[in-house]
Amino acid sequence: MKPLARYASLNSYIDVSRSVGIEPIRLMRGVGLDPAGMALQDRWIPAVSVARLLERSAAESGHQDFALQLAERRRFANLGPLGLVIREEPDVRSALTILVRHEHMYNEALRMNMVVRNGLATIRIGFELGEQTETRQAAELALGTLHRLLRDFLGSLWQPIAVCFTHCAPADASTHRRVFGSTAKFEQEFNGITFYAHDLDVPNKRSDPQMRNYAYQILDSLDSQGETTTSSRVRELIEILLPTGRCSVEQVARSLGVDRRTVHRHLADAGETFSSILDATRAELAENLVENRRYSMTEIAELLSFSTPGNFSRWFRRRFGCSPGQWRNRK
Known part of the structure; x- marks a missing residue:
């Protein structure tokens, strides 16, 4: 698996980028990083993506x-x-x-x-x-x-x-x-x-x-927490990739520097599948997002990488036994 770095390695990246006249959001997405992750400094991301982002930023800004x-x-x-x-x-x-x-x-x-x-x-x-x-x-x-x-x-x-x-x-x-x-x-x-x-x-x-x-x-x-497991790395990457609309086992595998078969094999050894981790991660995020009235259901569907709000609502009902609206109103 490829080594990771903390999002804190990019602290002040957005401010410095704008001060030299380049667009940080576009550049981050260009190397597969989610700009929203900047608010989560302890989250891990592929170190090679950080290195590439810095090189591209220096080149584009001159x-x-x-x-x-x-x-x-x-x-x-x-x-x-x-x-x-x-x-x-x-x-x-x-x-x-x-x-x-x-x-x-x-x-x-x-x-x-x-x-x-x-x-x-x-x-x-x-x-x-x-x-x-x-x-x-x-x-x-x-x-x-x-x-x-x-x-x-x-x-x-x-x-x-x-x-x-x-x-x-x-x-x-x-x-x-x-x-x-x-x-x-x-x-x-x-x-x-x-x-x-x-x-x-x-x-x-x-x-x-x-x-x-x-x-x-x-x-x-x-x-004492020990080494990072493949399951935890996959979970972290899913959280990062979901809002970008590019959350797939192929993209996760590329971020980890392996092929999809290797990801499936490591997860199977831990008794997990990519789909099970994706579903569990979505469920955890969905609970918090639906409770937050700042987000519309359409925005939540996009953040969780559902193709339509209807697909999100059907998934949510299967998972939680009620619609997202009903969940929000009973809180």
Whole structure:
């Protein structure tokens, strides 16, 4: 299955897109992402779709610094629950160790490692997206975000020794100079950040030992949930694809990087079928949508990918034993 990333990886995407004169909604749909999902930051989406969206956005806008503009707006909160843990770590070394060890909690495609040698610390990054695609923008987003997090710990005047990129320099490097100063290096052997090892021992003045205990309880509870199953991934993708009108086992399989037979086989091993998950997901969403009087029945039918309101009403009656209107009126 293809690795996934949290929707939070696209935080501020719509604002930055509009600021450089491109239409974010069209571009998101063009790579199979549902713009409505931006409100659900912890939802998972194919990481390769995020990488492609960033590349297309940079190309269409003519801004090679597109992902770096996103990185400038990053906060600890964009890491989800892991951000709570990192923020309470006692020093930079502990924070980075947690970040690297639990990278899968915010992006399954990201690979990070930290090496400390001869007085220098280097954090390298890479990507395993499940298929070939350009990652220039993804690398700039990841390193820009990491650079910002380090500055949050070490102060706004802190500078690394070097921020290294394997790709060539942009035609206009003004954003890179603003963010990294003179430390940005292009056409290097790796993507990563190098800084003095003594920075690792700088204490985190905002750390609260009591809050750290609570943060670790959250981390332990998330780790105990185990690996994401095929069923849960299919369910997430169905929720994302339903409003687009392109929710099919073929589309889900493409998003997971496999063929439909593989999806059916994995679901069968778990005692499920695509149809059963689709029906259960629709039912869960339908209950909430029908109770919300903001939506008309026609709008709900479209959001749940029914071809007509009549088809939705017949399905709803079979599922719940009454019409959508009757369900809404008795609530």
